[in-house]
Amino acid sequence: MTKSFGSVVAVDNLNLDIAEGEFFSMLGPSGSGKTTVLRLIAGFETATSGTIELRGVDVTDRAPFDRDINTVFQDYALFPHMTVAENVAYGLRVRGVPRARRREIALAALESVALAGFGDRKPSQLSGGQRQRVALARATVVQPKALLLDEPLGALDLKLREQMQVELKELQRSLGITFIFVTHDQEEALTLSDRIAVFNAGRIEQLGTPAEIYESPASPFVASFVGTSNIFEESAAHALLGVSGTASIRPEKIVLAAPGTAATAGIVSLPGTIAEVIYLGTATRLLVELADGRRLTVLEQNVTTRADHDRRGDAVLARFATADLVSLGSVG
């Protein structure tokens, strides 16, 4: 399908199959079209051309209220004039469930997201994480076939985000329904998803499992957007690595050795000096400047407590296996 806003093509000839019950992420920078795809699936936007099917039924021209899909909004979109329980029960109220019954279901749903006893508060009296859970309860209480999540963790702080990631994953397993998750956070996408679609400029750059996306990125864009990559464009790859086409290597696959370490078959050794040392806690990131001025990012796990003398300026050999190189083709 295609979606244009005026002359701007937000989603360009997209073709996507999402399996039932999978945790599917759409990952990309802002403006890459991922949120538009989500809004097309939800029915908030209508496609310029193409169709959307849900379990084989064409829902392209159906209004949002006619689709068995629910959304968790980025700003949670809780109704401020209703209590938390009324918010959760809203979908049931619309469906004509009697008052007592829907309150019972709503309170049970709140309990399942660890918000028992919060039913009579107003959304404004809750923290961000709690609102997030209310939004989840509200969207799942009507038992949709699929749940759409638009950067739901974006507004939470890091600790809460990590906790909510676990809860989301557990929720998805227990409900057994499809989750379609939009994020610009590559780590989040890798952690949660069964499959990821990486978006760039309205197109899917790559579609695959987290391991496929990370270990064998299909393009320089994916290689640099998902995780960090040291990319060697064609000429440099040929000169330094002896391979043809653009190639990239992940920082954690590079090992630093003392100068003069013997060469080994299948291992590339590039001499350089350490330009910058960034301590990250679990790991240390180093920037190694090669003879031609190119900088390699290297990630060392902090397995032992190192003597923290200033390593800047040290001469090293950056070594990695040619087998770990990822070929990105001859474009780029």
Added chain:
Amino acid sequence: MTPARRISVFLSRFSWARLILLLTAPLFWLGAVYIVALAALLVTALWTVDSFTGEVRIEWTFDNIVDVVTGALYQTVTLRTIGVALLVTVVDILIALPIAFFMAKVAGPRLQRILVVAVLMPLWASYLVKAYAWRSVLSEGGVWASVVEPFGGQTPGYGLPAVVLTLAYLWLPYVILPIYAGLERVPNSLLEASGDLGAKTWRTIVSVVLPMLKPAIIAASIFSFSLSLGDYITVNIVGGASQMLGNLVYTNVGAANNLPLAAAIALIPISIMIVYLAAARRSGALENL
């Protein structure tokens, strides 16, 4: 240190000085012009007029107020005035809601700006011009008559319906704008969430939009209600023989030359507005103005 800088340092250190500087002028205005004037009105209502010379005498009495509260004429006119003001308010809100909704949620940014200007445009024309325009529209053989007569209709003529019509027209911008501003503050995602959860358009309006708009609607109603309550010019121009409270005040100040009675009558709309504002305050609407 330059004097200007010294003053800045002084002001940044002492917040009470900033406050005084900021509030003296507006507080003076509020005190002198509003409160003192209101108090003067109350005091005047307790005076009397020498029936022989027609001069105001400072002689304390509750007669005027008793007259106004118990007199059949004043009761009828008060009820009529409240009725007209309420009707104008209801008509304006019913017209303003769809217009404001279109402006805030449907129109694109360009059309939105044009519509805001269009809504404000009538405020540039004189009140009198607009009232007389309605007089002409509603006259025998006027625009209204020539449009509806081929279909067997007729002009409502001059009277209370014409007053309601004209006042509703005059205050419409004051009702549209607060409701428009209120709708602007309702995030689109809430409307989408409602639809997403299965609500059709009408249900979304009743369960989400209107409850969230309540403060804005009450704020808007304060404008149309209070402006209608005090009006006497429109009634004179298109009201035929009907009178509203404003007319009674006007005749007592002018023709009847009874300023204390006029003041006592003027206390009626003031008390009505106090009750109305208290009710609005209880609903929490004033916090959102």
